[in-house]
Amino acid sequence: MAELVEFDSKVLAGAPNVRLSRRALITGIAAGTVFPFISSCTTNPATGSSQLILFGEDQVASMAATAWTDMKSQTPVVSNTRLKNQVLNVWERTTAGAAKAGHIDPNANWDVAVFDTDDVNAFVMPGNRVGxxxxxxxxxxxxxxLSSVLGHETGHVVGRHAAERLSVSTAAQVGLMAGQIAVAQSEELRKYGTTIGALGGAAMQFGVILPYSRRxxxxxxxxxVDYMHNAGYDTRQSVRLWELMAAQSEGQRPVEFMSTHPDPLRRAEELKRYINAKGYALM
Ligand SMILES: [Zn+2]
Structure with missing residues (x-):
């Protein structure tokens, strides 16, 4: 496992050793980077994946808050009460499935928006925001x-993919390579402070525009699919959903979801295998 440089955050609670001196830490805070560096991988307890997380959850959430406010002020939301209630009901049931898996706080508050456009898309933003x-x-x-869409998005939340995606893209931008950084110098820390400040304008991109990685x-x-199963939904419908997306994307209406979520048919196949292996259904 490569050594990665990270900002501390709640993401890292209970994890890694802080190897930064107190003085460097204070300098970093003064430089606006706020979080102490930690040099170690973070392992996500829900997924077992090792992640590069450059931003603290709070920091990412505050960037997301701006993006979310912008979106809600610029995009109409549905006035159809029946549709809104349907989405909310499925969301609650699906996230209860995630809570049953111990992956999310059952008492967490979520801001769920149903946008009134033809876009075939859904997304999550840090800070418990779902569009x-x-x-x-x-x-x-x-x-x-619908549970399959929302369960998938919940999966992105649990996997902390937005923060990681943002971090990886930032790391690429600043030429940050695993294991290559000397962090305990105030000059370095200031550089990061500047980079992070400049990212404000890019906040809109994460969670909505940047594609997720295959992993x-x-x-x-x-x-x-785990959450769907826990919630009592028919997991086979997740495969059907991806087939529908694939079919739709070959028609006239472009499927926005697929620019950020590629390979629908291959994913349908992998889902089938997973559902069978888990014994959720036989397909
Ligand atoms: Zn996705």
Whole structure:
């Protein structure tokens, strides 16, 4: 496992050794980087994956808050009460499935927005924000498929994919390579402070525009199916959903979800295998 440089955060609670001197820490805080560096991988307890997390959860959440406020002020939300209630019900039931797995706090508050556009898309933003578009709800044929979308998004939350994605893209931007950084110097820390400040404008991208990695997708798919199963939904419908997406994307209407969620048919196949292996259903 490569040594990665990370900011501390709640993500790392209970984890790694802080190897930074107190003086460097204080300098870092003064430079606006706020979080002490920790040099070690973070292992996500839900997924077992090792992650590069450059941003503290609170920090990411505050960037997301701005992006979320912007989105809600710029995009109409549905006035159809029935659709809103359907989404909320499926969301609650699906996340209860995630809570049953011990992956999320059953008492957490979520901000769920149903946007009134044709986009076939859904996303999560850090800070318990979930956005789903009318377009994708119209593509789904039943609550099980809707649960599959929402379970998948919950999987991204549990996998902390947004923070990792943002961190990896930031790491790429600043030429940050695993194991290559001397962090205990104030000059370095200041550089990061500047980079992070400049990212404000990019906040809009994470969670919505940047594609997830293949590994993130697979993790989210599997977690989503686990939550569906826990919630009593028909997990086979997750496979059907991806087939529908694939079919739709070959038609006239572009499927937004697929620009950030590639390979629908391959994923349908992998989901099938997973569902069979878990014994959730026979497909
Ligand atoms: Zn995804």
């Amino acid at each position: 789903i578009y009318r377009g994708i709800t119209e593509l789904t044929e039943n609550d099980d498929q 993130h997708e697979l993790e989210a798919d599997k977690l989503g």
